[in-house]
Amino acid sequence: MKKSIMALMGNIAVISVIFLACSKGSKDAPDQGGNENFDKTAMLTYYADKMIIPGYTAFQQKINALQAATTAFANAPSPATQTEAITALKTAHLQYQYIEAFNNLTPATSATLEYSVNFCGGLTNTDLLLNGFSVDSVTIENNISTGVYNLSEYSNKSFYSQGFPALGYLITGPNAIAKFTTNTANRVIYINDVAKRIKALTDQVVSDWGIYRTTFISNTQSNVGSPIGNLVNQMAYEMDVLKGPRIGWPFGKQSNGQVFSTKVEGYFTDNSIALAVANLKNLKLVYTAGGSRKGFSDYLNTLGKQNLNSLITSQFDITLAKLEAIPDPLSNSLTAEATAVNTAYGEIQKLLTLIKTDMASATGVQISFMDNDGD
Amino acid sequence: MKVKLLKVAALLILGGYLTSCKKDNDNDKPREYVVPTSYNFGNASFEETTQAVNMLIGFQSYLSKATSRELSQDTVNYLWNNTNGAFKEDYVSNLTYSPDQLNTFTGVKLSGLAKNAEAFKKYADSMVKISTYRNDVAEQGKPGKVGSRLVNFSGLEFNQLVAKGLMGALQLNKVFENLDKSASADNNANVSGNSYTAMQHAWDLAFGYVGIPKDYDSSKAYANTETSRPLAIGGYFRERARPIGAGGTVFAAFLKGRAAIDNKDYSARDAAITTIKEYLEKTLAVSAYTYLSLSKTRGDDAARFHDYSEAYGFTIALEYRAANSKLTAANYQKLVDILKMDYWELKKTENATKVDEAISIFKTTYGFDF
Numbered sequence: 207m208k209k210s211i212m213a214l215m216g217n218i219a220v221i222s223v224i225f226l227a228c229s230k231g232s233k234d235a236p237d238q239g240g241n242e243n244f245d246k247t248a249m250l251t252y253y254a255d256k257m258i259i260p261g262y263t264a265f266q267q268k269i270n271a272l273q274a275a276t277t278a279f280a281n282a283p284s285p286a287t288q289t290e291a292i293t294a295l296k297t298a299h300l301q302y303q304y305i306e307a308f309n310n311l312t313p314a315t316s317a318t319l320e321y322s323v324n325f326c327g328g329l330t331n332t333d334l335l336l337n338g339f340s341v342d343s344v345t346i347e348n349n350i351s352t353g354v355y356n357l358s359e360y361s362n363k364s365f366y367s368q369g370f371p372a373l374g375y376l377i378t379g380p381n382a383i384a385k386f387t388t389n390t391a392n393r394v395i396y397i398n399d400v401a402k403r404i405k406a407l408t409d410q411v412v413s414d415w416g417i418y419r420t421t422f423i424s425n426t427q428s429n430v431g432s433p434i435g436n437l438v439n440q441m442a443y444e445m446d447v448l449k450g451p452r453i454g455w456p457f458g459k460q461s462n463g464q465v466f467s468t469k470v471e472g473y474f475t476d477n478s479i480a481l482a483v484a485n486l487k488n489l490k491l492v493y494t495a496g497g498s499r500k501g502f503s504d505y506l507n508t509l510g511k512q513n514l515n516s517l518i519t520s521q522f523d524i525t526l527a528k529l530e531a532i533p534d535p536l537s538n539s540l541t542a543e544a545t546a547v548n549t550a551y552g553e554i555q556k557l558l559t560l561i562k563t564d565m566a567s568a569t570g571v572q573i574s575f576m577d578n579d580g581d
Numbered sequence: 582m583k584v585k586l587l588k589v590a591a592l593l594i595l596g597g598y599l600t601s602c603k604k605d606n607d608n609d610k611p612r613e614y615v616v617p618t619s620y621n622f623g624n625a626s627f628e629e630t631t632q633a634v635n636m637l638i639g640f641q642s643y644l645s646k647a648t649s650r651e652l653s654q655d656t657v658n659y660l661w662n663n664t665n666g667a668f669k670e671d672y673v674s675n676l677t678y679s680p681d682q683l684n685t686f687t688g689v690k691l692s693g694l695a696k697n698a699e700a701f702k703k704y705a706d707s708m709v710k711i712s713t714y715r716n717d718v719a720e721q722g723k724p725g726k727v728g729s730r731l732v733n734f735s736g737l738e739f740n741q742l743v744a745k746g747l748m749g750a751l752q753l754n755k756v757f758e759n760l761d762k763s764a765s766a767d768n769n770a771n772v773s774g775n776s777y778t779a780m781q782h783a784w785d786l787a788f789g790y791v792g793i794p795k796d797y798d799s800s801k802a803y804a805n806t807e808t809s810r811p812l813a814i815g816g817y818f819r820e821r822a823r824p825i826g827a828g829g830t831v832f833a834a835f836l837k838g839r840a841a842i843d844n845k846d847y848s849a850r851d852a853a854i855t856t857i858k859e860y861l862e863k864t865l866a867v868s869a870y871t872y873l874s875l876s877k878t879r880g881d882d883a884a885r886f887h888d889y890s891e892a893y894g895f896t897i898a899l900e901y902r903a904a905n906s907k908l909t910a911a912n913y914q915k916l917v918d919i920l921k922m923d924y925w926e927l928k929k930t931e932n933a934t935k936v937d938e939a940i941s942i943f944k945t946t947y948g949f950d951f
Contacts, residue, residue: 309880579891
């Protein structure tokens with residue numbers, strides 16, 4: 207009798223499992239490999255307090271220095287002030303790579319930081335004239351000569367005539383110093399306006415994180431638009447930008463091998479690879495949370511995805527090594543070191559797949575950054 | 582022996598669960614009948630609903646031309662009332678009916694079919710005015726373009742309120758109205774001069790207003806050149822309501838309900854009505870929910886303001902939800918209050934919690950777990 211009851215209980219257990227599975231319609235549910243044990247609030251708190259807020263604050267400091275150096279250069283253009291300004295620009299641009307992974311979170315998106323500071327043109331490579339990390343020097347010169355422009359205007363033309371690319375052109379583009387001899391007043395105003403706008407937006411992002419931090423760490427869901435959803439999406443997006451605008455497009459991957467050397471990030475400052483390496487290093491830091499046991503790597507482990515975790519970790523290292531093997535300036539290496547660029551490109555693709563496909567599905571995050579609404 | 586019997590019993594129960602789970606609803610059936618896989622019921626007739634949905638598409642297509650031309654107030658008036666042969670090839674193409682045909686159906690007009698027609702006409706008129714700003718760049722307080730999107734002074738795309746709002750005020754409302762009619766209409770005698778009963782006909786009209794083809798396939802990605810493609814709310818079954826499986830569920834319920842009516846199985850009909858109402862409302866809700874969620878992933882204002890406008894349009898459509906809807910009047914008002922805000926303000930970090938609140942209202946009301 208006891209046996210029979212046990213058997214019945216067993217069957218009921220089976221039934222209820224089937225019944226549950228069926229009533230819930232387990233669609234895209236991630237593996238529930240005991241992720242209840244993983245403290246997502248601690249993860250988000252780590253990101254906010256150890257990476258995001260310090261990252262933007264450090265960026266703000268570099269931008270302050272950049273603005274000062276830009277003004278000094280504009281007021282007295284000389285090789286000396288130019289060198290100072292170039293250094294400040296490189297430093298700020300490098301620090302930017304440590305915040306880009308967080309630029310799809312509300313404070314940066316509401317300031318449209320990415321568009322106004324380091325526009326990469328998006329991931330659809332359609333316009334042959336202006337795309338990727340282009341600089342629209344025609345519009346810049348036109349803005350200077352007419353004195354009529356609106357940097358908060360919402361158009362690609364506007365995005366391509368401000369931010370780091372514009373400063374690169376104005377500080378160290380062809381005949382940068384000599385150009386200050388004509389239309390001096392307007393040129394000084396323009397370069398200062400560009401620097402001022404970067405600073406204003408950065409200040410806004412830093413102060414907005416003061417308001418947003420609580421909202422950020424208190425939402426531990428992973429649906430579309432949630433902090434975790436956005437962090438994973440941005441990791442995938444960063445990899446797509448690395449594969450496209452940063453390396454692949456200038457290398458000719460979308461143009462049958464035709465190289466676009468002027469469309470690399472940081473073209474005028476000759477530090478494209480340094481920027482890309484910094485970007486990827488930061489991405490790895492986001493992934494590992496600096497070994498704090500609070501990052502996505504640990505989250506994957508808790509989900510029982512140790513293999514995936516070690517694959518991703520080692521692919522980060524391989525990709526970084528191959529990327530570092532390309533000498534700067536990238537504009538030159540695209541042809542002179544084509545094999546090295548191609549090798550790095552191949553590793554970038556592998557890492558992209560691991561993050562965008564495997565990691566996203568393991569964490570139950572839907573990749574939504576390509577969701578362009580048609581109507 | 583007893584153990585064995587119990588095991589068998591348990592397995593039988595298990596089997597029961599499995600089939601019930603596969604088949605959706607198992608109702609008591611008065612007699613056996615076959616539910617067809619397409620809406621090819623011999624005496625079904627609902628042309629005027631297809632005409633109405635075609636007009637709806639033509640009207641919203643015309644409004645969307647505002648990004649590239651100045652709209653004519655006359656044309657908007659004519660389209661709205663279906664007078665003066667206003668439907669043209671330019672904005673009516675690849676639909677069941679040609680513009681010339683639509684122009685002849687003067688008995689069918691959006692102004693007469695939409696609930697709160699005045700309000701939607703005003704949104705459309707506003708789009709006419711906004712079209713004069715198509716060459717300007719929008720800023721807070723100034724209409725114009727944000728990227729490719731044409732918005733008013735507060736970042737709103739009026740044409741979204743028309744296109745999405747009418748999915749509620751016209752489609753949802755007409756579907757519900759006809760379903761309710763079919764629940765009590767006569768099903769014994771044919772309507773004089775016709776081969777259908779009043780109940781059958783009301784049901785067919787309800788089906789027609791959904792805007793899906795008779796051989797609808799919820800798994801198919803219809804090309805926008807297919808004349809019988811799903812339209813308006815029917816198109817959103819796939820566009821945004823896939824996570825809830827709305828398209829297949831609604832279509833199956835319409836087939837079941839019509840077969841039930843033909844066989845006087847009224848409990849099955851009523852179950853189908855409940856399912857259709859639930860999933861049509863959910864389609865609007867999940868669309869608004871998805872756009873609001875997406876707005877939190879956008880780096881650019883064009884996409885973000887479009888998301889807000891879409892969500893607002895779908896929220897306006899939800900005003901026409903059933904009286905017993907899970908969405909309470911208080912929560913509905915909260916949604917409207919958030920979405921009628923100036924979008925240049927709503928996008929600010931300090932207002933992120935407002936968007937979150939709207940998302941959370943949808944999530945908890947409808948149990949969206951994605």
